[in-house]
Amino acid sequence: xxxKVPSTTVLMGFEAAARHVSFTEAAQxxxxxxxxICRQIASLEEFLGVKLFRRxxxxxxxxxxxxSYHRLVAQRLNEIERxxxxxxxxxxxxxxxxxxxxxxxxxxxxxxxLRKFRALHPNITVNMTNKTRPFLFSDTPFDAAIYFGxxxxxxxxxxxxxYERPVPVCSPELIAPATSLAYDDIVNYPLLQQTTRPxxxxxxxxxxxxxxxxxxSGPRFELFTMLAEAAAHGMGIALIPAFLIxxxxxxxxxxVPVSHSFRSKGGYHFVLPDLRKDNETVxxxxxxxxxxxxxx
Numbered sequence: 001x002x003x004k005v006p007s008t009t010v011l012m013g014f015e016a017a018a019r020h021v022s023f024t025e026a027a028q029x030x031x032x033x034x035x036x037i038c039r040q041i042a043s044l045e046e047f048l049g050v051k052l053f054r055r056x057x058x059x060x061x062x063x064x065x066x067x068s069y070h071r072l073v074a075q076r077l078n079e080i081e082r083x084x085x086x087x088x089x090x091x092x093x094x095x096x097x098x099x100x101x102x103x104x105x106x107x108x109x110x111x112x113x114l115r116k117f118r119a120l121h122p123n124i125t126v127n128m129t130n131k132t133r134p135f136l137f138s139d140t141p142f143d144a145a146i147y148f149g150x151x152x153x154x155x156x157x158x159x160x161x162x163y164e165r166p167v168p169v170c171s172p173e174l175i176a177p178a179t180s181l182a183y184d185d186i187v188n189y190p191l192l193q194q195t196t197r198p199x200x201x202x203x204x205x206x207x208x209x210x211x212x213x214x215x216x217s218g219p220r221f222e223l224f225t226m227l228a229e230a231a232a233h234g235m236g237i238a239l240i241p242a243f244l245i246x247x248x249x250x251x252x253x254x255x256v257p258v259s260h261s262f263r264s265k266g267g268y269h270f271v272l273p274d275l276r277k278d279n280e281t282v283x284x285x286x287x288x289x290x291x292x293x294x295x296x
Contacts, residue, residue: 006047008080011073013040014052018062018070083141095124097281100131100145104224105268108244110146110289117288124281132196132222137273143282145271146289148196157272159286161293164264166200166239169254174234181257183208190236191218194227197264200239207262228254268293 016026023037045052052066062070101110106128114126131145134153151158168186175181191201201215218236221227228245231238232253248254270289276282
């Protein structure tokens with residue numbers, strides 16, 4: 001059965017025209033004439049039965065349908081390009097692993113260790129993409145994931161890699177001339193919050209049998225890298241696992257004013273979807289990363 005899909009050439013023409021909001025600039029990018037882009041857009045609108053652009057004396061602009069369709073088309077073209085580059089880079093082999101990983105953990109913990117995995121398995125290429133929350137593997141190209149949570153992920157087998165043990169950190173200038181603080185002093189400074197760990201400060205205080213009224217108040221940041229940067233610029237005190245900010249601690253950009261920590265309720269888990277349990281490449285990586293986690 002023939003699929004109801006416009007040609008890739010037409011979709012590329014539409015994507016470029018929508019991105020530039022200009023038929024002329026799209027033509028220049030694709031080394032085509034403006035009339036060729038106009039014909040492609042007209043044929044696509046006829047195929048869809050929907051107007052994608054409004055034409056006027058000042059040029060063109062996307063309709064609401066055009067804006068929505070452009071977001072979808074751009075995403076699919078990016079996926080096709082990525083998959084094409086993956087096949088080209090691996091010469092058609094299946095030794096590429098697509099891994100979804102939480103951002104700061106991937107950057108600060110996993111990437112510095114990947115050279116060891118490469119030495120053990122030189123024929124396996126690991127491609128990494130940031131993902132902060134669970135998703136449906138059937139809707140993505142991912143073979144596995146590393147995420148932070150309680151290990152509950154439908155349709156998968158999850159294995160605990162490690163827990164977090166966050167410590168308070170701040171710029172040395174924030175508390176100068178002091179170099180350390182008492183537990184009770186923490187409440188006198190802004191408490192920087194992590195969006196995906198909304199109860200972190202509450203858990204930290206409770207581990208000291210303290211109850212603090214404003215333990216969830218303060219600026220919120222989605223990533224630990226953002227949190228560390230805010231703390232380094234004197235915006236307040238942040239709770240961050242030390243293994244994610246080793247460089248900042250070694251350089252003195254951040255200090256630990258109170259050396260108390262607690263074990264997080266959630267942890268970093270390796271997530272193996274049921275459909276990939278027999279994949280040799282994925283299992284090689286799983287065994288390696290779990291062995292590395294034992295020493296973290």
